[in-house]
Amino acid sequence: MSEYIKVAVDAMGGDYAPQEPVKGVVEALREKPELYVYLVGQEDVLKKELDKYTYPEERLEVVHASEIIETGEPPVHAIQKKKDSSLVKALRMVRSKEASAFVSCGSTGAVLVGGQVLVGKSKGVERAPLAPLIPTATGVSLLIDCGANVDARSSHLVQFARMGSIYMEYVMGVKNPKVGLVNIGAEEEKGNALVKETYPLLKECKDINFIGNVEARDIPKGVCDVVVCEAFVGNVILKLYEGVGATLISKVKAGMMSTLRSKIGALLVKPALKETLKSFDASEYGGAPLLGLKGLVVKAHGSSKANEIKNSLIQCITFSKEDICGKIQENMKQDNKGDN
Amino acid sequence: MSEYIKVAVDAMGGDYAPQEPVKGVVEALREKPELYVYLVGQEDVLKKELDKYTYPEERLEVVHASEIIETGEPPVHAIQKKKDSSLVKALRMVRSKEASAFVSCGSTGAVLVGGQVLVGKSKGVERAPLAPLIPTATGVSLLIDCGANVDARSSHLVQFARMGSIYMEYVMGVKNPKVGLVNIGAEEEKGNALVKETYPLLKECKDINFIGNVEARDIPKGVCDVVVCEAFVGNVILKLYEGVGATLISKVKAGMMSTLRSKIGALLVKPALKETLKSFDASEYGGAPLLGLKGLVVKAHGSSKANEIKNSLIQCITFSKEDICGKIQENMKQDNKGDN
Structure with a gap:
C-alpha cells in the first residue's frame, strides 16, 4: 500500500x-x-x-x-x-x-x-530553523529558530516567519497564524540592528500575518502563533521557559509540603493541578521540526x-x-x- | 549631620x-x-x-x-x-x-x-548597564545588562562582569561571586560571535570568579551570582522570567479552582504557597541599579x-x-x- x-x-x-x-x-x-x-x-x-x-x-x-x-x-x-x-x-x-x-x-x-x-x-x-512548539496560556506557539546556527541575517528571519506560518496553518490547523518578532519593546524603532532591519521586511510580506514586535513577557500569554527570533535568542527563550517552569513548580511543591495544613491541602489539589501543569509541559507537543x-x-x-x-x-x-x-x-x- | x-x-x-x-x-x-x-x-x-x-x-x-x-x-x-x-x-x-x-x-x-x-x-x-536582581531557587542573581543599549562589544561584557561582581560582593554580601556568561551551550567553542570573543577575555580576568558559560535553563537554579549578557538577551531573560512565572502561577490557581475537592485543598495550601511564591517575586528585591x-x-x-x-x-x-x-x-x- x-x-x-x-x-x-x-x-x-x-x-x-x-x-x-x-x-x-x-x-x-x-x-x-x-x-x-x-x-x-x-x-x-x-x-x-x-x-x-x-x-x-x-x-x-x-x-x-x-x-x-x-x-x-x-x-x-x-x-x-x-x-x-x-x-x-x-x-x-x-x-x-x-x-x-x-x-x-x-x-x-x-x-x-x-x-x-x-x-x-x-x-x-537559506537556513533550516529548528522550531519547537512551546506551551502558552491559550495553547501553543511555534518558536522559530532555536537551532545551532546563530548570528542570522534579516532574510533568514523573514524565511522563518514564512515557514513557521505554513507549519502552524497546515500542521496545527491555525488559520492565518499571527507572526510576532521578538524584541525588547513594542515600537518599530526599538531593538538591535537585526530586528530593526527585519521589521520592515516582515511588514511588507503579504503572505504572512505580521502583528509586529512581541516582548518576551507576552510570549507565554500566547499573543502570537509564530514567534520569530534569531537562534541564540530562541535557544535562551526555550531553555529559560523550561528552567523557570521547573524551578517554580519545585517551589510550589516545596511550599505545599511546608506545613501540616498545606500537606493535607496538597493531597486535595494534586489531581487537578497535575492536569493543569500537564498543559504547560512541552513534552506533550512532540518534538521540534527542523524546517x-x-x-x-x-x-x-x-x-x-x-x-x-x-x-x-x-x-x-x-x-x-x-x-x-x-x-x-x-x-x-x-x-x-x-x-x- | x-x-x-x-x-x-x-x-x-x-x-x-x-x-x-x-x-x-x-x-x-x-x-x-x-x-x-x-x-x-x-x-x-x-x-x-x-x-x-x-x-x-x-x-x-x-x-x-x-x-x-x-x-x-x-x-x-x-x-x-x-x-x-x-x-x-x-x-x-x-x-x-x-x-x-x-x-x-x-x-x-x-x-x-x-x-x-x-x-x-x-x-x-564604556557603557552603563542596567542590572536587576532576579529570583532563583537558591536566592538571587544579578542579571547584567538589561538596558536599552543593545549590540554590545566584548569589552562591554567584560566590564559588566566586573561591575556585577563588585555589586554582588559589596551590596549583596556574596563572597567571590560566581560569574557566568549566557550561552546556548556549556562548551567554550559554542555561541555567537560576541560570546565566543568574550569567553577568553573573561577567562583571563583575574579579578572575577568566572565559571564559564551558563545555559538559560540553569539561570533559575541559581548556578551563578552574576549573569552576564548583552542587553537584548538580558531584556528577553528578564521579561520571560516575569511572563512564564505569571502564566504558570495563573495556571496553578486555575487548576486549584477546577474541582470542589481542589478548591478545599487550595484554602489549605494558600498561606504556605503565598510565602513560597513571594520568594520568587522580583519586587521583593528593590529596583535595578544602572551601574x-x-x-x-x-x-x-x-x-x-x-x-x-x-x-x-x-x-x-x-x-x-x-x-x-x-x-x-x-x-x-x-x-x-x-x-x-
Missing part, C-alpha cells in the same frame, strides 16, 4: 533509548493505521525490545545499524565517522525518499548537522518518554499528508514576489 | 505615583535613621500626600518640580524638554552631589537616558508598590556606604591590568 506515511526512527538516541522510542513507536503504530516505521538501530537489541509488545508487524521494519552517536560527540565528526550509526542511516533513508520523515531523541547537534548535510535544504531555503529540508526531520527531547515519541510520529503524519516540504519550497520560490 | 545618605526620589514616576513612592519613602525613613530623602515632584500634591503619615520630618525635604515625564514619551526628547520634571531635577541632584543616589519608578527609557546624560558615566566605563555612573541611579518597576520603593532606598544606603561608585571606578582604571 503506497499511501503509508513512512517514518525512519533513530531508536538508539536519547536518555531512554531504546526502551522509550520502541514503546512510542508501538503506540503510534497501534493508533495510526497509515503509519509505517523503519526502526533503525542494533537489530538484536530492538527485536528483544519489540518482543515485549503486540503491534501491527506488517507496518514495522527493523533496519540494522551497528553504531550509536552519543550526546556530547562533536556533531560534524560523528556524522562523518559513524556512517553505520542509527542516526546517519535513518537520515539517509529520508534523503533517498525511502522515508518521508525522521525522528530522533539523540544529540541535538548531530540531528541539526545531519539533517542539513544528509537530507539537505530545499531549494531557496526547510527536503524531508521532515524531527528532534525530540533527549529525555523523551514514549508519549512524546508517539506525538512526534503523529506530527510526521500530518506534516507529510499536508506536504509541508512542498508548500515551503513553493513559498520560497516566490521569495520577495509577495512584495510590491 | 553629614553622615546621612541622601537619596533623591522621583515621586511622580510610576503607575502608583505619588501615593506609593511617598509611602515607600516614609517607611524607609522610619526604618533607616541614616537616610535623608529629597522628595522631588509637585509640592502641593506631595505635601498633601505626606500629611497622611507621621515620619521623621527633619530627614525629608520636598523639592518642587512642576513637570512629569510620562511613560511612552520619547526619552531623549523628554529629558531635553522637561527640564522642570521630577525625573530631571532629581537626577541633577545626583550630578551636583547634593544626593548620592536616585530612585524612580518612571519611564525606563527616560531613567536610562537621563542617568547617562545627566549623571554621566564614571571614567573608564557605572558617577552616582547611583535605581530604576524600580513601573508597577512598584511602597515595599519595592522602600527596598530600593535601603539598597541605596548599602551602595553608598560601600562606595560602590568609587570601587567601580577604581576597578575600571585597572582595566586589563589584571591580565598577564
Whole structure:
C-alpha cells in the first residue's frame, strides 16, 4: 500500500533509548493505521525490545545499524565517522525518499548537522530553523529558530516567519497564524540592528500575518502563533521557559509540603493541578521540526518518554499528508514576489 | 549631620505615583535613621500626600518640580524638554552631589537616558548597564545588562562582569561571586560571535570568579551570582522570567479552582504557597541599579508598590556606604591590568 506515511526512527538516541522510542513507536503504530516505521538501530537489541509488545508487524521494519552517536560527540565528526550509526542511516533513508520523515531523541547537534548535510535544504531555503512548539496560556506557539546556527541575517528571519506560518496553518490547523518578532519593546524603532532591519521586511510580506514586535513577557500569554527570533535568542527563550517552569513548580511543591495544613491541602489539589501543569509541559507537543529540508526531520527531547515519541510520529503524519516540504519550497520560490 | 545618605526620589514616576513612592519613602525613613530623602515632584500634591503619615520630618525635604515625564514619551526628547520634571531635577541632584543616589519608578527609557546624560558615566566605563536582581531557587542573581543599549562589544561584557561582581560582593554580601556568561551551550567553542570573543577575555580576568558559560535553563537554579549578557538577551531573560512565572502561577490557581475537592485543598495550601511564591517575586528585591555612573541611579518597576520603593532606598544606603561608585571606578582604571 503506497499511501503509508513512512517514518525512519533513530531508536538508539536519547536518555531512554531504546526502551522509550520502541514503546512510542508501538503506540503510534497501534493508533495510526497509515503509519509505517523503519526502526533503525542494533537489530538484536530492538527485536528483544519489540518482543515485549503486540503491534501491527506488517507496518514495522527493523533496519540494522551497528553504531550509536552519543550526546556530547562533536556533531560534524560523528556524522562523518559513524556512517553505520542509527542516526546517519535513518537520515539517509529520508534523503533517498525511502522515508518521508525522521525522528530522533539523540544529540541535538548531530540531528541539526545531519539533517542539513544528509537530507539537505530545499531549494531557496537559506537556513533550516529548528522550531519547537512551546506551551502558552491559550495553547501553543511555534518558536522559530532555536537551532545551532546563530548570528542570522534579516532574510533568514523573514524565511522563518514564512515557514513557521505554513507549519502552524497546515500542521496545527491555525488559520492565518499571527507572526510576532521578538524584541525588547513594542515600537518599530526599538531593538538591535537585526530586528530593526527585519521589521520592515516582515511588514511588507503579504503572505504572512505580521502583528509586529512581541516582548518576551507576552510570549507565554500566547499573543502570537509564530514567534520569530534569531537562534541564540530562541535557544535562551526555550531553555529559560523550561528552567523557570521547573524551578517554580519545585517551589510550589516545596511550599505545599511546608506545613501540616498545606500537606493535607496538597493531597486535595494534586489531581487537578497535575492536569493543569500537564498543559504547560512541552513534552506533550512532540518534538521540534527542523524546517526547510527536503524531508521532515524531527528532534525530540533527549529525555523523551514514549508519549512524546508517539506525538512526534503523529506530527510526521500530518506534516507529510499536508506536504509541508512542498508548500515551503513553493513559498520560497516566490521569495520577495509577495512584495510590491 | 553629614553622615546621612541622601537619596533623591522621583515621586511622580510610576503607575502608583505619588501615593506609593511617598509611602515607600516614609517607611524607609522610619526604618533607616541614616537616610535623608529629597522628595522631588509637585509640592502641593506631595505635601498633601505626606500629611497622611507621621515620619521623621527633619530627614525629608520636598523639592518642587512642576513637570512629569510620562511613560511612552520619547526619552531623549523628554529629558531635553522637561527640564522642570521630577525625573530631571532629581537626577541633577545626583550630578551636583547634593544626593548620592536616585530612585524612580518612571519611564525606563527616560531613567536610562537621563542617568547617562545627566549623571554621566564614571571614567573608564564604556557603557552603563542596567542590572536587576532576579529570583532563583537558591536566592538571587544579578542579571547584567538589561538596558536599552543593545549590540554590545566584548569589552562591554567584560566590564559588566566586573561591575556585577563588585555589586554582588559589596551590596549583596556574596563572597567571590560566581560569574557566568549566557550561552546556548556549556562548551567554550559554542555561541555567537560576541560570546565566543568574550569567553577568553573573561577567562583571563583575574579579578572575577568566572565559571564559564551558563545555559538559560540553569539561570533559575541559581548556578551563578552574576549573569552576564548583552542587553537584548538580558531584556528577553528578564521579561520571560516575569511572563512564564505569571502564566504558570495563573495556571496553578486555575487548576486549584477546577474541582470542589481542589478548591478545599487550595484554602489549605494558600498561606504556605503565598510565602513560597513571594520568594520568587522580583519586587521583593528593590529596583535595578544602572551601574557605572558617577552616582547611583535605581530604576524600580513601573508597577512598584511602597515595599519595592522602600527596598530600593535601603539598597541605596548599602551602595553608598560601600562606595560602590568609587570601587567601580577604581576597578575600571585597572582595566586589563589584571591580565598577564
